[in-house]
Amino acid sequence: MTGTETIIELGVLRVLTLENETDVALHGRVIEKHFPHVSTRSRCIPNHPNGIPSAEAEVDALPYILELGTEMGAQVDALAISCALDPGVSKLDERLDVPVIGAGASVAGSALARGRNVGTLGLEDGTPSVIKDILGDYLQATETVKGAETTNYLTTPEGRAATGDAITRLIEAGCDVVAPSCTGLTTSGVLTNVQRRADIPIVDPVVAMGAMAATAARPGGQTTDQTSTRHEHP
Amino acid sequence: MTGTETIIELGVLRVLTLENETDVALHGRVIEKHFPHVSTRSRCIPNHPNGIPSAEAEVDALPYILELGTEMGAQVDALAISCALDPGVSKLDERLDVPVIGAGASVAGSALARGRNVGTLGLEDGTPSVIKDILGDYLQATETVKGAETTNYLTTPEGRAATGDAITRLIEAGCDVVAPSCTGLTTSGVLTNVQRRADIPIVDPVVAMGAMAATAARPGGQTTDQTSTRHEHP
Numbered sequence: 147m148t149g150t151e152t153i154i155e156l157g158v159l160r161v162l163t164l165e166n167e168t169d170v171a172l173h174g175r176v177i178e179k180h181f182p183h184v185s186t187r188s189r190c191i192p193n194h195p196n197g198i199p200s201a202e203a204e205v206d207a208l209p210y211i212l213e214l215g216t217e218m219g220a221q222v223d224a225l226a227i228s229c230a231l232d233p234g235v236s237k238l239d240e241r242l243d244v245p246v247i248g249a250g251a252s253v254a255g256s257a258l259a260r261g262r263n264v265g266t267l268g269l270e271d272g273t274p275s276v277i278k279d280i281l282g283d284y285l286q287a288t289e290t291v292k293g294a295e296t297t298n299y300l301t302t303p304e305g306r307a308a309t310g311d312a313i314t315r316l317i318e319a320g321c322d323v324v325a326p327s328c329t330g331l332t333t334s335g336v337l338t339n340v341q342r343r344a345d346i347p348i349v350d351p352v353v354a355m356g357a358m359a360a361t362a363a364r365p366g367g368q369t370t371d372q373t374s375t376r377h378e379h380p
Numbered sequence: 381m382t383g384t385e386t387i388i389e390l391g392v393l394r395v396l397t398l399e400n401e402t403d404v405a406l407h408g409r410v411i412e413k414h415f416p417h418v419s420t421r422s423r424c425i426p427n428h429p430n431g432i433p434s435a436e437a438e439v440d441a442l443p444y445i446l447e448l449g450t451e452m453g454a455q456v457d458a459l460a461i462s463c464a465l466d467p468g469v470s471k472l473d474e475r476l477d478v479p480v481i482g483a484g485a486s487v488a489g490s491a492l493a494r495g496r497n498v499g500t501l502g503l504e505d506g507t508p509s510v511i512k513d514i515l516g517d518y519l520q521a522t523e524t525v526k527g528a529e530t531t532n533y534l535t536t537p538e539g540r541a542a543t544g545d546a547i548t549r550l551i552e553a554g555c556d557v558v559a560p561s562c563t564g565l566t567t568s569g570v571l572t573n574v575q576r577r578a579d580i581p582i583v584d585p586v587v588a589m590g591a592m593a594a595t596a597a598r599p600g601g602q603t604t605d606q607t608s609t610r611h612e613h614p
Binding site: 180181182183245247248251252254255256257258259260262279280282283284347349350353354357358360361362 | 414415416417479481482485486488489490491492493494496513514516517518581583584587588591592594595596
């Protein structure tokens with residue numbers, strides 16, 4: 147670390163209304179911990195204390211996401227929508243001058259870089275369509291953490307055990323990588339715990355999103371020196 | 381940057397025999413520039429001054445890759461095989477205790493996190509099978525830089541123009557993201573130049589590999605604090 151690196155300013159938009167600034171910033175802090183050259187600014191949409199628990203809620207939340215995302219996008223190098231449904235990502239990516247990255251596409255794409263038999267892990271039934279679409283035939287199995295009514299539950303011994311059991315079921319179903327399909331699993335901190343015990347990679351959706359955003363932002367217009375005249379294939 | 385972050389030690393294995401240490405380290409330096417908390421150690425296989433220009437050459441190179449990769453893997457937090465064919469990645473990933481990441485799966489997965497109509501861009505005809513397999517129906521078009529006999533050519537005005545033309549053809553074919561299918565495009569430095577002019581994202585395969593490796597390595601066993609009791613879906 148030379149201390150002279152360009153810092154990437156990353157906006158992190160939460161689709162869950164939280165009162166406490168520490169809570170709002172949690173996903174951003176996870177990204178900063180993994181990518182110390184990324185500086186995050188987190189904000190959450192209003193009026194959605196329960197997040198996006200249904201398709202109807204997504205429709206209702208979308209205008210708030212687009213408005214807040216447009217505002218945040220003017221002040222950052224890249225914008226991350228920290229929800230695996232990727233709500234508003236396509237529209238904001240068209241509208242804004244900076245890259246807009248969603249947790250859903252990020253976790254799916256990152257999982258495909260690690261394995262070809264992907265298991266998704268959610269807090270309720272089903273896998274977001276953006277993840278299903280990207281994985282296609284490589285979606286090997288889908289599991290749900292039983293009893294996870296709140297992310298708080300995930301941090302209890304029972305919740306950790308239930309998460310570990312779900313991952314065991316994915317491994318038994320032939321999965322060689324896990325793509326958690328809900329950023330609430332990051333919020334709970336349970337993924338670190340289960341990764342230590344699992345034999346296959348478990349991709350953190352928020353970290354994956356941070357990685358994609360850091361890649362997309364390309365600060366400082368990097369130029370690689372041309373030092374080789376040989377032809378490297380491919 | 382607090383100066384207290386864990387540094388990720390990343391091995392970068394080049395499948396092209398280079399005499400000059402600066403040349404060997406070039407991809408590693410690109411990764412370090414984008415991810416300053418990653419420290420790279422680069423080595424190249426012997427006896428392959430022309431890299432892997434054919435399927436026969438890949439078969440011949442594989443034992444060298446496995447031997448060098450096994451040796452390097454014992455000294456790093458993650459190992460990157462800096463070739464879009466991902467030669468030996470699966471075997472090494474099974475064999476080693478650290479994550480093994482290939483440029484091919486990384487650029488394909490990263491492209492899917494950015495767009496759903498992917499154009500691949502190579503230096504000779506065809507797209508590596510690992511990239512084709514991951515992209516599946518999302519492989520919208522494939523282009524080749526005309527006249528690129530050496531990566532040196534890519535840095536000439538003609539080479540830059542030819543690369544820009546190929547990207548224009550991909551855009552005209554409906555692509556919304558470019559996945560360069562040869563790490564020689566990173567070596568040449570031409571991607572930065574063409575990205576400045578292109579309206580769609582061009583994923584650098586070496587940077588994408590670095591991002592995936594940094595995500596996979598997870599140094600220091602991060603733990604996110606549990607500070608939210610709400611249920612965030614999904």
